[in-house]
Amino acid sequence: MTDGATAVREVVDDLYRRESRRVLSTLIRLLGDIDVAEEALHDAFVAAMEQWPTGGVPANPRAWLVSAGRFRAIDHLRRRAAFDERSDAIAREWSSGGAESELPDDATDIPDDRLRLIFTCCHPALATEAQVALTLRTVGGLTTEEIAHSFLVSAPALAQRIVRAKNKIRDAGIPYEVPEQRDLPERLDAVLSVLYLIFNEGYSATFGSMLTRADLCTEAIRLTRTLVQLLPEPEAEGLLALMLLQDSRRSSRISAEGELVLLEDQDRTRWDRDQIREGLALTERALRSHRFGPYTLQAAIGAVHAEAERAGDTNWRQIIGLYDVLLRAQPSPVVELNRAVAIAMGDGCAQGLALIDDLFARGELEEYSFAHAARADLLRRLGRSAAAREAYVRALELAMQEPQRRFLQRRLEELDH
Numbered sequence: 001m002t003d004g005a006t007a008v009r010e011v012v013d014d015l016y017r018r019e020s021r022r023v024l025s026t027l028i029r030l031l032g033d034i035d036v037a038e039e040a041l042h043d044a045f046v047a048a049m050e051q052w053p054t055g056g057v058p059a060n061p062r063a064w065l066v067s068a069g070r071f072r073a074i075d076h077l078r079r080r081a082a083f084d085e086r087s088d089a090i091a092r093e094w095s096s097g098g099a100e101s102e103l104p105d106d107a108t109d110i111p112d113d114r115l116r117l118i119f120t121c122c123h124p125a126l127a128t129e130a131q132v133a134l135t136l137r138t139v140g141g142l143t144t145e146e147i148a149h150s151f152l153v154s155a156p157a158l159a160q161r162i163v164r165a166k167n168k169i170r171d172a173g174i175p176y177e178v179p180e181q182r183d184l185p186e187r188l189d190a191v192l193s194v195l196y197l198i199f200n201e202g203y204s205a206t207f208g209s210m211l212t213r214a215d216l217c218t219e220a221i222r223l224t225r226t227l228v229q230l231l232p233e234p235e236a237e238g239l240l241a242l243m244l245l246q247d248s249r250r251s252s253r254i255s256a257e258g259e260l261v262l263l264e265d266q267d268r269t270r271w272d273r274d275q276i277r278e279g280l281a282l283t284e285r286a287l288r289s290h291r292f293g294p295y296t297l298q299a300a301i302g303a304v305h306a307e308a309e310r311a312g313d314t315n316w317r318q319i320i321g322l323y324d325v326l327l328r329a330q331p332s333p334v335v336e337l338n339r340a341v342a343i344a345m346g347d348g349c350a351q352g353l354a355l356i357d358d359l360f361a362r363g364e365l366e367e368y369s370f371a372h373a374a375r376a377d378l379l380r381r382l383g384r385s386a387a388a389r390e391a392y393v394r395a396l397e398l399a400m401q402e403p404q405r406r407f408l409q410r411r412l413e414e415l416d417h
Helices: 003-031 034-055 061-081 085-095 109-121 128-138 144-151 155-172 181-203 214-230 234-247 273-289 294-307 316-329 333-347 349-361 369-381 385-398 402-416
Strands: none
Touching: 003 034, 003 061, 003 109, 003 128, 003 214, 034 061, 034 155, 109 128, 109 155, 109 181, 109 214, 128 144, 128 155, 128 181, 144 155, 181 214, 181 234, 214 234, 234 273, 234 294, 273 294, 294 316, 316 333, 333 349, 333 369, 349 369, 369 385, 369 402, 385 402
């Protein structure tokens, strides 16, 4: 590969990471079919690799990719259908207008395209699991394996779920549009759930060599901000606040050597104060509305952490109280686990450990690595090294993320020594 081709490959790879979901969303709007648009997206990037080394990278690469994908889809349709009447009509419809005319240089339409796609994927005609899986795949760009792990199902089963959702959208003629204002609130819960899962995958990657995926965090925040502008409901604001407060700590969660740094050990001077200020303001506004929900409560917990200049200044009593409210609003073993850790920090490790042991006794979170890691840490602090080692080993067996695995391995080595 020549130096020029190598440079173009780097540009194309970077564009794919940053822009492929945006290009796909616009192609879906223009072509009206997810599968066709996904194939067109692939063809567009292949065309870029073929043409840009000699023709140069265009001034507006995103518009070029949309245009290339659109017209390659038209060509494929005409070749495959041998110009039958129906396919020729579809091809003519796709050909009308130019992609560039619908993609201005400032790309202001792109967020709406993606928001439109989210509401389509979260249409009430689809099952909740299908809504989340399809949106994570098409909008978030997660792989089938990553989504399957999040749902604790096999990859083939998850793939079939996505295929059925796509077919449902096509066969039912579900439109690619943002609902009318009067229909937005009832559709909001599913959309918020999807955005939250996309952010979570970015904040703590399911598996792989990196702890975080900044692209997913940034995209989830951007989409949620767009949603808040479109529909400034308190819980949407609460979700945006939660994302900002958590993302403000991103740079301090990994050391210069790429190792995991726990919250209590992070350099808080590296936290993003602009994100914290915005997150605190959004949290306060959502709380004052008295129409908030679980996301706002989690944001309030994040706000308490953000307001503590040092780990030792954390108001654990306030955090425990917020977890009590959250547990009533959203009963969950994971919320119970987090509350138990907060109690351990506020009232003592023995009290927190007893609550975690009760969770395991009920058969909860047995396959959840972080639960075993939390239990191991409390056992270590209490000086129960043998039991701590056993818990760390189990956490390591379940961990799929490399920074977490290395952290757990270091803890085991510390116990051994």
